Amino acid sequence: MLAIGEFSRLTHLSIRTLRRYHEAGLLVPATVDPATGYRSYGADQIPTAQVIHRLRDLDVPLADVRRILEAPDPAARGALVAEHLRRLEAELERTRGAVASLRRLLAPDPAPVHVEVRAVPATTVAAVEGDVGVDDVLAWYAGAMAELDAVVEDGDGAPGGLYDNALFEEGRGHVLVHRPTARPPRRGRVHPVTLPAVELAVATHTGPHDDIDVTYGEVGAWVVANALAVAGPVRETYLVGPRDTADPAAWRTEIGWPVFGVGER
Amino acid sequence: MLAIGEFSRLTHLSIRTLRRYHEAGLLVPATVDPATGYRSYGADQIPTAQVIHRLRDLDVPLADVRRILEAPDPAARGALVAEHLRRLEAELERTRGAVASLRRLLAPDPAPVHVEVRAVPATTVAAVEGDVGVDDVLAWYAGAMAELDAVVEDGDGAPGGLYDNALFEEGRGHVLVHRPTARPPRRGRVHPVTLPAVELAVATHTGPHDDIDVTYGEVGAWVVANALAVAGPVRETYLVGPRDTADPAAWRTEIGWPVFGVGER
DNA sequence: GTTGGACCCTCCCCCTGCGAGAGGGTGCAC
DNA sequence: GTGCACCCTCTCGCAGGGGGAGGGTCCAAC
Numbered sequence: 001m002l003a004i005g006e007f008s009r010l011t012h013l014s015i016r017t018l019r020r021y022h023e024a025g026l027l028v029p030a031t032v033d034p035a036t037g038y039r040s041y042g043a044d045q046i047p048t049a050q051v052i053h054r055l056r057d058l059d060v061p062l063a064d065v066r067r068i069l070e071a072p073d074p075a076a077r078g079a080l081v082a083e084h085l086r087r088l089e090a091e092l093e094r095t096r097g098a099v100a101s102l103r104r105l106l107a108p109d110p111a112p113v114h115v116e117v118r119a120v121p122a123t124t125v126a127a128v129e130g131d132v133g134v135d136d137v138l139a140w141y142a143g144a145m146a147e148l149d150a151v152v153e154d155g156d157g158a159p160g161g162l163y164d165n166a167l168f169e170e171g172r173g174h175v176l177v178h179r180p181t182a183r184p185p186r187r188g189r190v191h192p193v194t195l196p197a198v199e200l201a202v203a204t205h206t207g208p209h210d211d212i213d214v215t216y217g218e219v220g221a222w223v224v225a226n227a228l229a230v231a232g233p234v235r236e237t238y239l240v241g242p243r244d245t246a247d248p249a250a251w252r253t254e255i256g257w258p259v260f261g262v263g264e265r
Numbered sequence: 266m267l268a269i270g271e272f273s274r275l276t277h278l279s280i281r282t283l284r285r286y287h288e289a290g291l292l293v294p295a296t297v298d299p300a301t302g303y304r305s306y307g308a309d310q311i312p313t314a315q316v317i318h319r320l321r322d323l324d325v326p327l328a329d330v331r332r333i334l335e336a337p338d339p340a341a342r343g344a345l346v347a348e349h350l351r352r353l354e355a356e357l358e359r360t361r362g363a364v365a366s367l368r369r370l371l372a373p374d375p376a377p378v379h380v381e382v383r384a385v386p387a388t389t390v391a392a393v394e395g396d397v398g399v400d401d402v403l404a405w406y407a408g409a410m411a412e413l414d415a416v417v418e419d420g421d422g423a424p425g426g427l428y429d430n431a432l433f434e435e436g437r438g439h440v441l442v443h444r445p446t447a448r449p450p451r452r453g454r455v456h457p458v459t460l461p462a463v464e465l466a467v468a469t470h471t472g473p474h475d476d477i478d479v480t481y482g483e484v485g486a487w488v489v490a491n492a493l494a495v496a497g498p499v500r501e502t503y504l505v506g507p508r509d510t511a512d513p514a515a516w517r518t519e520i521g522w523p524v525f526g527v528g529e530r
Numbered sequence: 531g532t533t534g535g536a537c538c539c540t541c542c543c544c545c546t547g548c549g550a551g552a553g554g555g556t557g558c559a560c
Numbered sequence: 561g562t563g564c565a566c567c568c569t570c571t572c573g574c575a576g577g578g579g580g581a582g583g584g585t586c587c588a589a590c
Contacts, residue, residue, distance in 0.1 A: 002489060005537065009495075010485035012433050012478055015538090020577070036585065037539050043486035050478055051370055057363040061575075078371065085364060092357070098322040099350060105316060106343065168277050171549090213277050213315055220275035221308035224267060230274075270566065280567090281549070289547095301556065302568050327547075436578095532590090539584070545577090555568070560561100 001030065007041040011049040018049075024062050026052060026069065060084050101210035113218035115203045117259065125160075126152045126184035127193040129176035134167055137175060144177045144189070149243075151190045155179040158254075160237040162195070174233070200235065200256035201228065208248035212255070219257055228259040266295065272306040276314040283314075289327050291317060291334065325349050366475035378483035380468045382524065391417045391449035392458040394441035399432055402440060409442045409454070410508075416455045420444040425502040425519075427460070439498070465500065465521035466493065473513035477520070484522055493524040 008015045021027040022039065027049055029039035048069065055065045064084065071077040128144040145159065157180035167173030176193065184192035201223050205215035216234075223230065235256040245251070273280045286292040287304065292314055294304035313334065320330045329349065336342040393409040410424065422445035432438030441458065449457035466488050470480035481499075488495065502519040510516070 003537075006485075006489070008434065009430060010482050012481070014434070014577085016579090017577070019539090024576095038585080039538085043489060046482040046486060047370075047479075050482060051367070053478070054363055054367040054370060056576090058360060058367070074371070081367065081371065088360065088364070092360075095323060095353065095357075098319055099353070102316070102319040102323070102346065105312075105319060106339075106346065165274060169273065169279065213318070214312075216277070217275050217311035217315060220271070221311060224271065224308060268566075279549085282547085284568090285548070303556080304567085321547085534589090535587095537584105537586075540582090542579105542581085544579080546575100548574090550571105550573080552570085552572105553568100556566080558563105558565090560563090 001040040001042065004029075004039045004041070007045070007049070010046055011053065013049055013053060021052065021062075024066065026062060026066050055081075055084075058084065058088060097208070097210040101208070104207075104211055105214065111206075113203050113205075113215055115201055115219055115222040118200050118202050118256075120198055120200050120256070122194055122197040123180060124184055124192055124194045125178035125180045126155075126190050127176050127178040128189045128191075129174065129193070130189075131172065132167070132175045133172045135171075137167065140175065141177060145243075147189055148177060148179050151185055151187045152179045152181050154183070155181050158237050158239050159241070159243075160235060160254075162233040162235050164233045176233075195235075196232075198232065198235075198256075198258040199260060201226075201259045202254055202256045204239070205253045205255055206249075207251060209251070209253070212253065215253075215255055219255055223257055223259055230257055231260055232258040234258075266305040266307065269294075269304045269306070272310070272314070275311055276318065278314055278318060286317065286327075289331065291327060291331050320346075320349075323349065323353060362473065362475040365473070369472075369476055370479065376471075378468050378470075378480055380466055380484055380487040383465050383467050383521075385463055385465050385521070387459055387462040388445060389449060389457055389459045390443035390445050391420075391455050392441050392443040393454045393456075394439065394458070395454075396437065397432070397440045399436045399438075402432065405440065406442060412454055413442060413444050414508075416450055416452045417444045417446050419448070420446050423502050423504050423519075424506075424508075425500060427498040427500050429498045441498075460500075461497075463497065463500075463521075463523040464525060466524045467519055467521045469504070470518045470520055471514075472516060474516070474518070477518065480518075480520055484520055488522055488524055495522055496525055497523040499523075 002010070004015050004018055007013075008018055011018075013021075018027065018039075022029060027045065030042040030045065031040045032038070033040070051069070052065055055068065056062075060068075064080075068077055068080045068084075071080055126148060128148055130140065130144070132140045141161070148159070159177065159179045161178070162174075162176040164173035164175065167175065178193065178195070184190075186192060201219055203215055203219045203222075205212050235258070237254040237256070239252040239254055241251055241253070242248075267275070269280050269283055272278075273283055276283075278286075283292065283304075287294060292310065295307040295310065296305045297303070298305070316334070317330055320333065321327075325333075329345075333342055333345045333349075336345055391413060393413055395405065395409070397405045406426070413424070424442065424444045426443070427439075427441040429438035429440065432440065443458065443460070449455075451457060466484055468480055468484045468487075470477050500521040500523070502521070504517040504519055506516055506518070507513075
């Protein structure tokens with residue numbers, strides 16, 4: 001039996017951390033003296049401590065570590081670990097994007113953004129809509145667009161999306177993706193929707209979506225400078241997107257802010 | 266002038282977060298109404314907000330973000346950012362190591378570790394020593410070993426290190442790296458040191474150092490099982506290390522715990 | 531037998547970077 | 561003047577610890 005100090009030396013986990021893991025039910029000492037509260041660990045708990053150490057190195061939350069340790073068999077354990085490695089992979093991808101975007105943002109002379117107001121008539125489109133959390137929006141979008149593509153054969157124009165402000169402000173909001181078509185079908189989640197006529201302050205964003213908030217900022221500043229007010233969800237139109245080319249630098253996205261009060265200044 | 270809500274929409278930073286950035290001095294509103302406390306932002310602050318957003322996406326601490334924003338010229342800014350990207354790179358490398366190590370730890374049938382006790386006589390070596398934080402130990406080691414190699418021409422044996430327990434327990438401790446040689450020189454940080462004679466419980470670890478705590482655990486368990494006590498800093502000897510081969514899988518590191526009370530059982 | 535020191539215990543506050551909510555003031559349109 | 565959107569400050573919560581206070585326990589040396 002090992003006192004907590006010895007166990008700490010053997011595992012390179014601090015005494016404090018071991019106590020916390022006990023409290024969290026992650027690594028319960030083999031015995032605890034009921035009179036003194038002294039913790040004793042068995043040498044056979046060292047490998048468990050090391051697995052926890054590795055998982056924490058990977059920033060796996062304690063709750064998930066517990067789930068992994070409680071897995072009934074090595075296969076289930078492996079599956080849970082693999083799941084986390086995938087999460088890590090995604091995180092890595094996100095980081096790569098942020099780095100690239102930071103580099104572009106700090107690069108000299110960004111191309112100026114051209115903003116103009118355009119009247120858009122009411123349009124009937126085939127759409128999929130739902131309430132989505134901001135973290136899930138990419139996955140949701142991919143699913144919705146795939147369904148849309150499967151159902152709409154005679155699309156005539158670039159697909160687009162409408163994003164409620166609440167999505168950005170409260171982390172959750174209404175999202176609608178659509179494809180324009182002459183006869184919008186009704187199948188599965190796909191159904192016809194008539195988008196109302198609006199005046200749109202539009203600008204076109206070129207490049208990956210990591211940078212899209214820059215163009216958003218430009219449009220917003222323009223709208224403010226021209227004394228307009230915003231009315232309704234932002235509209236994006238994917239003129240050239242991942243369905244058209246694998247090169248994000250070639251993507252072209254039209255950003256439209258519904259406005260009113262044009263030309264007051 | 267933009268109210269905080271509008272600015273929030275334009276930058277996709279929550280109102281709460283903007284207030285926090287104000288409080289932290291990161292992004293101070295252009296004006297604050299002294300009567301109501303209402304914050305107003307200028308459209309020219311949008312790019313700054315976006316840079317902060319990118320940096321935070323990369324988990325750059327707010328204090329460092331401020332330092333970057335306060336940099337006098339773009340060149341200095343770029344240097345600071347590059348510094349952080351390097352940190353990120355290192356982090357990534359660490360993560361890769363942890364993943365690989367986790368995989369090995371979960372892999373079936375690890376090779377059993379052979380532990381034995383060996384009497385080591387007092388030895389005089391050329392050494393570099395210092396008090397080091399656990400996070401800096403790798404960098405410190407690299408520098409110390411380079412200096413040692415530059416000064417010791419006639420080394421006769423594998424280099425090694427002595428690591429105080431405090432390094433692991435308190436995050437900071439005494440470290441000594443050395444090369445055995447017949448005539449230890451005294452130059453720069455290098456000086457002769459006589460390592461005392463000890464009984465060492467030794468085991469050899471094969472593979473990258475990401476896994477070394479596993480072997481540590483084995484040695485520790487063996488020491489406990491054989492009713493020995495530990496006396497003095499752990500000794501490592503780099504039989505085959507990064508100086509010998511670039512393939513970490515081929516590394517061989519001898520781990521020695523100074524013990525006494527041998528053979529009580 | 532007691533004293534010193536190493537070791538262990540619990541409890542509480544601190545850190546970062548937010549999110550959530552309470553409780554209250556402000557600005558503007560109808 | 562009444563509702564509503566918007567803004568303010570304040571406090572509390574989170575993970576995953578670090579740091580320290582204040583006190584009990586064990587063991588060997590004197």
